[in-house]
Amino acid sequence: MVHHSTPEVPVRADPAQLDQVVMNLVTNAKHASLPSGTISVHTDLIPIGMARPCPCQVRRHPGPLGLLMVEDDGTGMEPEVAARIFEPFFSTRDSTTGTGLGLATVSDIVERSGGHVCVTSAVGKGAVFRVFLPADL
Ligand SMILES: Nc1ncnc2c1ncn2[C@@H]1O[C@H](COP(=O)(O)OP(=O)(O)OP(=O)(O)O)[C@@H](O)[C@H]1O
Ligand SMILES: [Mg+2]
Structure with a gap:
């Protein structure tokens, strides 16, 4: 696990x-x-007016955003899988190990906090999850 040194950005969310x-x-x-x-x-901190480093066009919050990015170089996902990952109980893992509630919980928490989650991935190219939350500056 690589842990880059990155800025502390206060956000409005439950710790x-x-x-x-x-x-x-x-x-x-x-x-x-x-x-x-x-x-x-x-x-990272995404100031007002700055283009966000993701392809997703969602902007639920007009102010500055805190970004949490988790990136891996693992298996990646087919587009058909990526389209369903936030569905409750959707899992490609063995049913004894994955309940498929992880990302449903993540998107629920983030959206209730006024933010959104964006994912980019391709098979064999890993995945990047970006969580945007309203910054509390
Ligand atoms: N970083 C990733 N790389 C590739 N596929 C992923 C990644 N994160 C999630 N997925 C895909 O999304 C699916 C849903 O993820 P989610 O966290 O909701 O459930 P799970 O990990 O299968 O089970 P649980 O988190 O409940 O133990 C996974 O089964 C997997 O197919
Ligand atoms: Mg999970």
Whole structure:
């Protein structure tokens, strides 16, 4: 796991819920990268008016945003899988190990906090999850 040094950005969200978000994203990245790979976690501040570093056009919040990015170089996903990952109980893992609730929980927490999650991935190219939350500056 690579842990870059990244800026601290205050956001309006429950700390225990944010722990859950990070844990779920990093655990998924680990499963996609087994037996070995590189996972990187970093944060950033996206000021008002700055183009966000993702293809997703969603902008639910007009102000500055805190970005949490979890990136892996694991298996990646087919577009058909990527389209369904936020559905409750959707899992490509063995039913004894994955409940498919991890990312449903992540998107629920993030959206209730006024933010959104964006994912980019391709088979064999890993995955990048970006969580945007309203910054509390
Ligand atoms: N980093 C990733 N790389 C590749 N596929 C991923 C990644 N993260 C999630 N996925 C895909 O999204 C699916 C849903 O993820 P989610 O976290 O919701 O459930 P799960 O990990 O299968 O089970 P749970 O988190 O409930 O233990 C996974 O089964 C997997 O197919
Ligand atoms: Mg999971």
